[in-house]
Amino acid sequence: MTVTWTWTFETSSGDVTGRSETFESRGDAESWVGEAFGDLLEQGIDQVRLFDGESEIYGPMSLHPDS
Template identity: 85%
Template sequence: MTWTWTFETSTGDVIGRSEVFESRGDAESWVGEEFGDLLEQGIDQVRLFDGDAEVYGPMSLHAEIN
């Protein structure tokens, strides 16, 4: 299995893709550590893929406002 993130604008336009991770845990840890840098690069949301299959998303990188 290969795990990757797609990087998207808030409207769902794909603007990039992450490196490949060997496990879901590695992919999730990476996005948790890098989300601030991703936001600075103009990435609003991400989707996690296992190969070509979408696992979940879109997941916003912005803080929730309650």
């Protein structure tokens, strides 16, 4: 069984606005979001959630710097 890792993109209120491409591993998914978070913020995405298939692994994770 192949499991795919994806991120959901959300507003600060939790409304889902999209989903990332799929990744073969959790490490690949986490590396990608670490590189892409600035672009995601520019697109109006406030937070993300990581999924392993249909199972939520963690989130919401804010993309905004801590104040």
